[in-house]
């Protein structure tokens with residue numbers, strides 16, 4: 001049988017990949033952006049103009065790789081449980097910071113600094129190198145790649161640490177939790193609780209300031225990624241059209257997102273509400289130019305809302321609560337709501353299977369599993385968001401949903417109607 005390129009998926013993908021990569025390079029060149037590399041100084045974010053073709057190139061290349069591997073190879077590669085071993089060691093011992101920027105070190109030096117056995121250091125880093133974290137330009141010499149250099153930022157290192165020290169053990173117990181407590185909506189019925197002597201993540205973080213601080217850095221680290229960058233919050237909603245407004249950032253954590261919003265929109269005043277430990281830490285870090293318009297207040301979002309505002313903004317707050325608790329958080333707003341008040345969520349909207357680039361869908365579905373393992377919660381589709389608010393109170397009217405191509409989170413708006 002002779003080879004017929006018109007019936008070969010591999011040949012079609014390769015042709016599409018070639019065409020797409022040349023469009024990508026043109027788009028990058030037009031933006032004076034370098035061709036992608038692993039170089040430690042390579043830019044981390046892509047220009048928006050190149051996102052669509054980049055998504056296509058990623059999906060074509062990934063499908064080619066999957067097609068060329070056998071079924072168990074695919075499962076082994078995507079299973080990736082080993083990846084957490086090397087990443088855990090790298091983040092726990094802050095190994096990225098032991099390699100000088102633009103310079104080199106040795107396995108022996110890293111062993112000396114960390115107190116680990118040199119052979120252990122070598123096997124850990126050589127595994128990480130297969131994920132493009134560090135490189136070995138000559139035997140025994142370690143230098144940075146773009147990814148290892150990123151981990152010299154303590155916030156990014158805490159993000160890896162939170163993933164490998166908190167979420168990985170929780171994920172390893174998720175199936176056990178699903179068997180033990182089928183359908184439970186309780187945060188202490190989770191893989192996380194099974195890995196933490198029965199305590200929910202909320203109990204653990206409340207009782208352990210160091211872990212709470214790391215978790216808060218983990219949330220900040222997402223801002224370093226294109227898909228979660230604060231620029232989407234600024235551009236994906238017409239904040240300017242609101243005029244002078246009071247905005248409450250409920251469960252705002254470090255307030256890092258609405259602080260950017262306040263910087264861009266001088267008519268927006270912000271109150272960040274969170275638990276005491278967060279507010280104590282962040283309250284003193286308000287830049288002087290925002291002193292009049294930005295403050296942190298302790299507030300339990302399950303208690304009746306105390307601030308009458310124009311906008312209640314929730315970023316990544318509901319996705320880690322089950323429907324039962326989300327409903328309580330929504331109902332707690334009602335005593336403060338005036339007609340026309342807006343509730344604006346910044347959350348993922350789960351797509352129909354196959355509706356978005358494959359690699360983006362994989363990110364979202366991974367997040368959904370993390371929400372299950374850590375919190376007995378889940379990511380929601382737009383219909384589920386609408387259903388959640390309608391069930392909490394029919395006076396919430398769905399208004400709009402917006403999401404830019406390179407954002408993982410949508411901006412979903414509900415408006416409070418006095419009567420219905």
Ligand SMILES: C[S@@+](CC[C@H](N)C(=O)[O-])C[C@H]1O[C@@H](n2cnc3c(N)ncnc32)[C@H](O)[C@@H]1O
Pocket residue numbers: 219220250251252253254257273274275278299300301302314315316317320
């Ligand atoms: C997933 S984080 C999101 C933080 C921030 N909005 C962001 O996008 O980075 C959830 C936040 O909810 C806060 N939180 C949890 N329970 C709370 C409660 N009962 N009252 C107020 N805030 C709470 C946590 O401290 C944390 O800052």
